[in-house]
Amino acid sequence: MGSKWQMERKKDPYYKRAKAEDYRSRASYKLKQIDKKYKIIKKGNTVVDLGAAPGGWSQVALEKVDEEGIVVGVDLNHIRALPNENYYRIKGDFTTPEVQGKITRVIGGKAKVIMSDASPELCGIKNLDQLRSIDLTNSVIGIADNLLEQKGNLVMKVFQGPEYKEMLDGLKRKYRQVKTTKPPSSRKKSSEMYVIAMGYKHKVKK
Template sequence: MVGTPPTMGKPYRPKDHYFQKAKQEGLRARSAFKVDEILRRFPVVKKGGVVLDLGAAPGGFLQILADTVGLSGRVIGVDIVAIRPFPQKHVTTAVLDVLADDFDARLRALYEGPLDAVISDMAPKTSGIKATDEARSLRLAGKALEVAVERGRPGSSFVAKLFMGGDFEAFRDQVRASYDEVKVVRPEATRGASMEVYLVGLRLKAAAPPSAAAP
């Protein structure tokens, strides 16, 4: 089982090393170091790519992604809360609920083309009930995977945060069915007591051609 059990983790410290480092480097959130590590370890995002960031507020991931794709790329960040605007013209943000019925249509209105990567840092409001929180986390990750498979170009990447436990293994199998390679990552910046991990899917498989209709 990947992840550090809460009883073995370090105590929660709101202003820990990564918080201070983020402040010093002008990053909007300490979580920026999580995606930075993932991008350094795996070929998820390339210069000139188009990336969708789900659960993007307050914008820590977006800062790293915007620098990675460069001015020739594009980053779209969405969340259920407003994200402070970015000065870079290749960064677009919007308030969207991924579980709303009109989400797919509204996302296409923002960007209609294929995506090179879908990265989700979405997390549910925790209830304190382990099974409930795991199920909610998987629901959000499942929606992110749906978007990644439907909108991603062949060879594109997928990253999603979720809580370990419950149906984690079944969800990993779903990702494996769509991507050539799947990794489970616990970035160093993850808080010690957290049970969150990131699933990284590399190289989206090309969709199988439709079968020919019987004569």
């Protein structure tokens, strides 16, 4: 007998599908559903996957970019290797200049897509968790400011909190189009949302 969480997971259709289709995570379907709707990743793109372990989003991105593009997965945790020669892994904290420098060196220029499914480590204290979430979101937006090429796309997971609207307004000034979505594979009880910011314009000074 497993735990309640393990039992629920076994019944989850996306978990079963991920196992059957050889994806490392049920989260793969979130990116598939987002990309089907917004067409954010194209053949030949350079994609940076922030908070990539175990690698489900990276697998989907690799299918999309094909052999002509590259995907870089970054995580605090080890990401097991994938067979694709155009997949690069970086272990570390992407909020640090050191890891950001490594990403820049690996892509050798700018990225067409920055995506982040990163979740902060939650401690259960609401205010503190909200702050951690905002910090992580701001880091992802800052990385996109530095690494995205003109007309590039950003996809990131966010948790709705007090600064949510302000964050969206900030993105609307920098991107041609900003959408929010909760893909069908995102659990209803989770407060996560995904922001899709398309067509990066330029860095806007506050």
